[in-house]
Amino acid sequence: MLSLDHDLWAKLSGPYGSAEDVPHLLQQLQQQFSQEVFDELFQEYLFHQNTIYTATYAAMPFLARLACTTSDTAVRKELFINCGIIEASRDEQHQMPYPPSWTELADEVGSSVCTQMYIEYIKSIDQLRSLTEQVLTDVAELSTDDTEKRYVLIADAAFRESYIVANMLMTFSDGDEYVAECPACANEVYIWPDEHHAVPLKAYEQDPVFQPDQEAHAIIPASVWTDEETGILAERTARIGEQTLSAHLPYLAGKTTCPSCREKIAVWPALLSTFIM
Numbered sequence: 097m098l099s100l101d102h103d104l105w106a107k108l109s110g111p112y113g114s115a116e117d118v119p120h121l122l123q124q125l126q127q128q129f130s131q132e133v134f135d136e137l138f139q140e141y142l143f144h145q146n147t148i149y150t151a152t153y154a155a156m157p158f159l160a161r162l163a164c165t166t167s168d169t170a171v172r173k174e175l176f177i178n179c180g181i182i183e184a185s186r187d188e189q190h191q192m193p194y195p196p197s198w199t200e201l202a203d204e205v206g207s208s209v210c211t212q213m214y215i216e217y218i219k220s221i222d223q224l225r226s227l228t229e230q231v232l233t234d235v236a237e238l239s240t241d242d243t244e245k246r247y248v249l250i251a252d253a254a255f256r257e258s259y260i261v262a263n264m265l266m267t268f269s270d271g272d273e274y275v276a277e278c279p280a281c282a283n284e285v286y287i288w289p290d291e292h293h294a295v296p297l298k299a300y301e302q303d304p305v306f307q308p309d310q311e312a313h314a315i316i317p318a319s320v321w322t323d324e325e326t327g328i329l330a331e332r333t334a335r336i337g338e339q340t341l342s343a344h345l346p347y348l349a350g351k352t353t354c355p356s357c358r359e360k361i362a363v364w365p366a367l368l369s370t371f372i373m
């Protein structure tokens with residue numbers, strides 16, 4: 097792990113430039129976790145508009161260690177969720193020995209420093225993944241907030257390297273409005289709650305916000321989980337008592353008729369297809 101007084105920190109960057117204040121904030125969190133300090137670190141230096149930075153990679157081992165050593169369930173959950181958001185937003189996966197965007201940094205500090213920093217980031221993701229069972233148990237016992245539960249599922253998916261599912265769940269984080277793409281005609285398919293709430297979700301040709309009067313196409317819910325990910329999500333949502341996604345999953349894994357071209361389509365692959373990385 098990069099020592100907090102290493103001069104490399106001054107050469108790392110966050111969304112607004114230099115990351116030289118990051119070691120100070122990490123040190124404060126190590127002494128005593130504070131939500132205010134963590135929010136400043138996360139928002140000012142580590143994450144902005146689904147993008148992560150060199151400072152994010154360097155800070156991750158500290159956050160993972162904090163998550164693994166704290167006895168405070170709320171702190172562990174907070175770190176698990178936010179590190180999961182970071183990992184879900186990492187778009188340079190499987191790039192060895194380090195992400196291509198670090199070339200300039202490598203020229204300045206040497207490629208072995210970059211390689212080491214990248215290895216330690218990957219290791220910290222393994223550590224966070226090892227907390228999954230604990231966090232799921234804590235959330236099942238203590239949380240009543242479906243949005244928070246959804247973010248735990250997003251982090252879990254990211255740590256399992258199921259990046260597409262993590263990003264899909266994060267993009268549609270309100271939890272009841274999805275946009276898929278028809279594989280036959282490439283038109284968007286709006287997956288929204290039925291206006292009478294008789295069934296959780298139906299398919300629409302136009303955005304129902306702008307087109308309230310349009311034909312709703314029924315979705316035939318799945319009766320078995322044919323996709324590994326929907327199976328895992330069904331198991332997880334049941335375990336942690338999450339209600340919203342749980343009710344929607346059979347429909348997201350179901351079949352419908354494309355409102356534009358009338359082709360029969362499977363919703364889940366159509367939903368994930370716009371997130372292929």
Ligand SMILES: [Zn+2]
Pocket residue numbers: 278279280281282283354355356357358359
């Ligand atoms: Zn179509």
